Amino acid sequence: MKVLGIDGSPREGKGNTEIVVRKALDVCKGNGLETEFVAISDLKVEYCDHCNDCLTEPKCSKDDDVESILERMEEADAIIIGSPTYFGSVPGKLKSLLDRTVVLRRHGLKLSGKIGGAIVVGGSRNGGQEFTIMTIRNWMLMQEMLVVGDKETAHFGGICVGRKRGEVLGDKEGIKTVENLGKKMVEVLKRD
Ligand SMILES: Cc1cc2nc3c(=O)[nH]c(=O)nc-3n(C[C@H](O)[C@H](O)[C@H](O)COP(=O)(O)O)c2cc1C
Numbered sequence: 001m002k003v004l005g006i007d008g009s010p011r012e013g014k015g016n017t018e019i020v021v022r023k024a025l026d027v028c029k030g031n032g033l034e035t036e037f038v039a040i041s042d043l044k045v046e047y048c049d050h051c052n053d054c055l056t057e058p059k060c061s062k063d064d065d066v067e068s069i070l071e072r073m074e075e076a077d078a079i080i081i082g083s084p085t086y087f088g089s090v091p092g093k094l095k096s097l098l099d100r101t102v103v104l105r106r107h108g109l110k111l112s113g114k115i116g117g118a119i120v121v122g123g124s125r126n127g128g129q130e131f132t133i134m135t136i137r138n139w140m141l142m143q144e145m146l147v148v149g150d151k152e153t154a155h156f157g158g159i160c161v162g163r164k165r166g167e168v169l170g171d172k173e174g175i176k177t178v179e180n181l182g183k184k185m186v187e188v189l190k191r192d
Helices: 016-030 066-075 092-100 102-106 129-142 172-189
Strands: 002-007 034-039 078-084 115-122 158-161
Touching (some): 002 066, 016 034, 016 078, 016 115, 016 158, 016 172, 034 066, 066 102, 078 092, 078 129, 092 102, 092 129, 115 129, 115 172, 129 158, 158 172
Parallel strands (some): 002 078, 115 158
């Protein structure tokens, strides 16, 4: 069983989203699951412009790094999407990646049945993390994924506060929601 963690922050270098996505993956790995980490800051991600080439072809005609991410999504049994909050939503680069998965929906709903979990970091305590996490969870539902939350901490997944790099580690309450999301993924993936 493989869990793919995607760091959807466009900020280069190790930021808060990377820290929390890796934390959730560590919980999965510690419980015997295979994990893989991808940061989109290192990758070229063009936006979907509704060219509709993927209505006829099973792949996107754009020449960038998205195809390799989509392949990893297809291989995974579960996907964790991590995002910073930008003006109360996901950053444009991550939204572009989510939009580009339309080819997987159009050609056999390839993400259907995979387990999905979301983690969001914002610089302010009430900076729009819940709207942001719902954007990701809505994408998962529209891809027919099975969305999990964070057990007894009972938010909508991992929700954290942190602005400067590494600051998220000081949000003990938020880190607990991230660890619980990882535990919930393990629980669901290991169901009989
Ligand atoms: C353009 C921009 C918009 C932002 N908007 C918000 C916001 O609406 N709410 C919030 O709490 N933080 C906001 N932030 C702060 C980031 O969410 C925060 O610094 C986060 O930790 C960045 O994650 P990263 O280190 O993984 O890139 C914004 C940052 C930027 C650059």
